[in-house]
Structure formats: C-alpha cells, structure tokens
Amino acid sequence: MPFSVHFRVESDDADYGNLAPAPISGLNADVAPTLDYSDLDELTDGALLAGLYARIGGHQVYGYRGVNSARTLLFGTVDVQDGLIESLYNGAVIEAPGESILAFQSGFNTEHTWPQGQFDRLDPMVSDLHHIFAVDRTSNSSRSSYHYGFNAAATNPSSRLGPNVNGTGDLVYQVRPERRGDVARAHFYMVARYALDSTIGIVFDDNDRSADGAIDDKEEAVLREWHAEDPVDDRERQRNERIEAFQGNRNPFIDRPDLAGRIRDF
Template sequence: MSRSRRSAAGGIALAAAALLAVAVPTSVSAAPAPVPSAALPASTASTYYASAEGRTGTALKAALNDIISEQNRLSYSQVWDALGDTDEDPYDPDNVILLYSGRSQSKSEHGGNLGDWNREHVWAKSHGDFGTRTGPGTDLHHLRPTDVRVNSIRGNKDFDNGGSAVSGAPGNYTDGDSFEPRDAVKGDVARMILYMAVRYEGEDGFADLEPNDRVGNGSAPYHGRISVLKQWHREDPPDSFERNRNEVIYNEYQRNRNPFIDRPEWVEAIW
C-alpha cells in the first residue's frame, strides 16, 4: 500500500474512533467521583493566615484567635439547613453522612425521634455552659449531624480511648466518662475540639474554652483528653470530606476556617 493510501486509511480510522467516542455514552452505573480535595489555595492561605505565620505557642494561638473570630453567626434553627450542605453525602446529594455511625441518611429525617439525626455539639455544650446560644452553641466548625440515639449515648462525655462497643455505631466505644469515635473521624473530632479552644478565649461573653488531659470535666469549660486528641490528629489527618466541609463553612456560611485542617502542623506548634 502506498504512503498516501496508508495516510488516508489512518485518517478514516481516527475519524471513526472520534465518532464512536461521541456516540457511546458513559455507563450510568459508574460510581460518582469522590469529593475533590478543597485545600485552601496558597494565594488565599498567604493572606488569610498572614498574621500567624512564623509564630508558635501562645503567640500563634492568639494570632489565630484574632483571625478566626471574624465570622458570620448563625441561629440554632439555621444550623439544620447548613449541616445539609456541610455534611452532604458526596454520592447522594439528598443525604448527609452521620458523624459517629457513618450512615448516609436523608437530610429531611432530622429531629428528636428515634432513627432521626440531630445536631451534635462535638465540644459538649455543657462544658462551659454555652448551650445553643448564637456563638459557640451554633458554630458549624463543631456541629455535626449524628444519630439521635448515639448522640444521647455520647452525651457530654470527654473523648478518650476504650470502653464498650456502641450498638448501632460500629467502631465507637464508650464508658462512664468518655467516648471514642470510629477511626475514620478521630482526627476530625480532635481538630474540632482544638478549633473551639482557639476560637473561644473568654471573649464575646462566653467562657474561655481549653483542652486538658482529663475526663469527667462536667460543666467546667474544659475538654479532654488532649494527649489522646493529639494522637488522633496525627493518626487521622484531614481528608477530602473534612477539607470540603471547611471550605463550605468558609465560603457559604461563617467566613472563617478551622486552621488545623489547613495547617495540621499548628497543633504541635501550640500544644
């Protein structure tokens, strides 16, 4: 075959392949892609965290408090709809992912009945007695959708390793004064607790929230155990779901961020 005839045949084959690629649809049974990572762009990070760069210890904590205290605030009733966005199931936009159980559940099935999901305060609202008031009581950075029954079992317990298995929430454990979440969200829990400790420093009429290395803190404005939380933070670094959640809160609701999702190294720099 001459070179010209080979070229013509090749052109026809390429055209047929292109036509076939257009004509054959993508399989409808294909699984949707995971939520993309929503890490803070370097250009934004350099601006948002500029005053904190190069600091450590109490100076870093104070600088971050100044940065993240600039935020919009929600009412407690607004939290229902907001959680539908922040914790949306990436494979089913009608559902949310429940924090402790990991179950995907309809956004509309929320309330106080058995089987519903409700608004879990990861920093227990009795630890500092802020309740559901606008401020720490409505801060999306530590509010998560949780099965009503599991929320009740967790109650206001501090976080620690060990205990008996929680029925209906595989991988979670509890005893009389502590709660251990499933491995996939251990780091999430740690970063939410440490965010609260930086954001609420006794300003705005609320208690100064601080982590400590105890359990059974009751109504005191402390949450433990810091040594375990730091371990969880190291072992379960931020994933795409958590980073996307941080982005949604920043862009669509509060206009502030959890710095320990963006800059995990700052946990050790402060504590």
C-alpha cells in the same frame, strides 16, 4: 453568668416548629485556602493562638433554630456528600433531607462535639458549624457530654461509650477511626476561636482549672493522637470551604495540621 454542665444528655428533640426549607446549593471544594498563615510560622503556644484568633474570630452567626439556621445549613449543604448524609459516629447514612426536622424524622440529630452545657447553649458557640456535625440520634444520646477517649467497650457501632482503658473507671466516648481526626481538629478550633474571646463566657473543666479555656488534659492527649492517626481528607477540606462560605471563617487546623504541634497546651 457562665456555667458548665457535664455528663448529661444533649438533645435537640424539641422546638422544630419554625423550621422551613431554605434554598442552599453545594460548593466546589477545589479552592485554595483563603487564609495565609505564613506570618505565624515563627509563633508558638499563646502567641500562635492569639494570631489564629485574630483570623477566625468574629464570624457570621446564623443562630441555631429557624429558617437558614446553622442546622438548616448543616443538613442542606455542609454535611451533604453525593446527596447523602453520613453519621459522624457510626457511619449510618440517610438521603440529604435539607431540613433538620426531616433529618430528625429520619433518625438523625445535630451533634455538638464540644458539649452545649459548657457554654449554656448560647450563640455564637451553639451554632458554630465548625464543631457541629450530623449524627444518628442513638449515638448522639450515647455520647451525651462525655469526654472523648479510648475504651474497651466500643463494639456496638451505635454506642461507643465505655470505661476508659486507663483503668480509672470513668466513662469516655470513642470515635470510629476514620473520623477521629475530624473531632480532634474541631476541638482545637474551639479553643483557638473562643478561649481568647472576651465577649463571651465559656467554662471549661480541665482538672478543676475552671474557666481557663482549655481542653481536659487526658482528653487532649487522646485528641492529639487522633489528629495524627486520622489526617485531613478531602471531605474535611470541602466541609471547611463550605463553612467559610457561610460563616466567613475557617478551621486553621484543617488548612495547616502542623499548627497543632506548635501549641503545647490547648
């Protein structure tokens, strides 16, 4: 039975024994999107989400641990730029290790932008490359499974957790400006990919509307702002191409950022 766990540390520190090198090569980002969205141009809201799910559902699942797992693909290809890997949250850089065990030894970990506790750490969600990113371990621990948002305490580049600027006192995690759009579009993808998938169970906590397949209302407002503030860049496009080569599906909000504006409630 699905359940949701909020505000706990999401750590991947254990169980590295089965990881081994995998022969993974880089891919060319200069490729036109393989999906045609033109037949969705008149759709909005639920109809648009259904149309997107028909295109991106049922992707190739690699699993989260072991040889050629999602973590190996992440550190071996997906997040590699010029032989380096950059932390999503604070911009720290390490040489691309090729293996997640070596990344961990270098102070990095795997960040699930959509917290693992909200789907019981199960496949296909836990290993879906469209929402997992390389990140430094300090930031990974600090973010835990808090909602994203604006806070007044985001001064330390390794720890951007702080009280919400709306004065409610709840803690939120603020992402650096140059990667905010990446996080927003990853969240939009997760709703389009899984909210209509009857084969799995995910619990979302959106103002007590549990299991409604939605992003928290306040968080969604922030993510929409971040989506507009930080447009899709070449790195994000390349990442989308690389993930499609492995999983066989794309993040449509990278291909067509305008789609988010035609969905009133994620």
